[in-house]
Amino acid sequence: MGFPPVVVGLFVYLLLSRSGPLGSLDWLFTPRAMIVAQTIIAFPLVAGFTMAAVMGVDPNLRQQVLSLGATPWQTTLAILSEAKVGVVVSIIAGFGGIISEVGAVMLVGGNIAGSTRVLTTAIVLETRQGAFDLAITLGIILLSLSFLANTAMLRLQGRAFE
Numbered sequence: 001m002g003f004p005p006v007v008v009g010l011f012v013y014l015l016l017s018r019s020g021p022l023g024s025l026d027w028l029f030t031p032r033a034m035i036v037a038q039t040i041i042a043f044p045l046v047a048g049f050t051m052a053a054v055m056g057v058d059p060n061l062r063q064q065v066l067s068l069g070a071t072p073w074q075t076t077l078a079i080l081s082e083a084k085v086g087v088v089v090s091i092i093a094g095f096g097g098i099i100s101e102v103g104a105v106m107l108v109g110g111n112i113a114g115s116t117r118v119l120t121t122a123i124v125l126e127t128r129q130g131a132f133d134l135a136i137t138l139g140i141i142l143l144s145l146s147f148l149a150n151t152a153m154l155r156l157q158g159r160a161f162e
Contacts, residue, residue: 001048002097005041009104012037016108029110034118037104042094049093053086054079088157092150099146119145 014020016028016036027033057079065078080087102120109116111125119142126135 002044003041005037005101006103006107008040009037009107012040012104012108028108029112029116031109031116033108034105034116037108038098038101041101041104042098045097046090046094049090050083050087053083053090056086057082085157088153092153095149095153096146099142099149 012033013028015022016025016033017023018028025032027036061079061082062075065075070078100120102124105111105116105118106121106124109118109121111117111121117125119138123135123138123142126132126138
């Protein structure tokens with residue numbers, strides 16, 4: 001259900017390095033590289049939980065929706081709508097997996113101040129420099145953002161039950 005983040009970072013680094021197959025994009029040490037790494041890290045969780053949620057939908061729904069004249073795209077949307085709670089859970093799991101990640105973003109982003117430094121890498125940097133007060137403050141901010149995102153997702157999930 002997941003890839004080791006540092007290995008993903010290494011893989012993306014090698015892909016985007018100057019001698020790598022995608023080196024011509026010049027994305028290494030940019031937010032784009034960080035997004036690529038985070039997407040690869042989150043994908044197995046989101047795909048796995050979404051697949052489990054879709055498999056939990058009554059198999060007869062597909063046949064019923066198709067018999068009513070729905071297109072394949074409309075059928076997919078109907079099934080995803082029935083699996084809405086599981087899809088929301090998959091998004092929460094994916095978000096949780098990447099909001100706390102340090103290794104991959106540090107490798108491909110370079111932790112460059114004002115460009116690719118994110119809260120997790122800033123916390124590591126400040127802790128290494130002995131600035132524990134700033135590291136704790138950044139940690140509180142990161143936790144607050146996490147709680148806000150989870151609260152928003154739980155509210156969406158609650159609406160799914162209505």
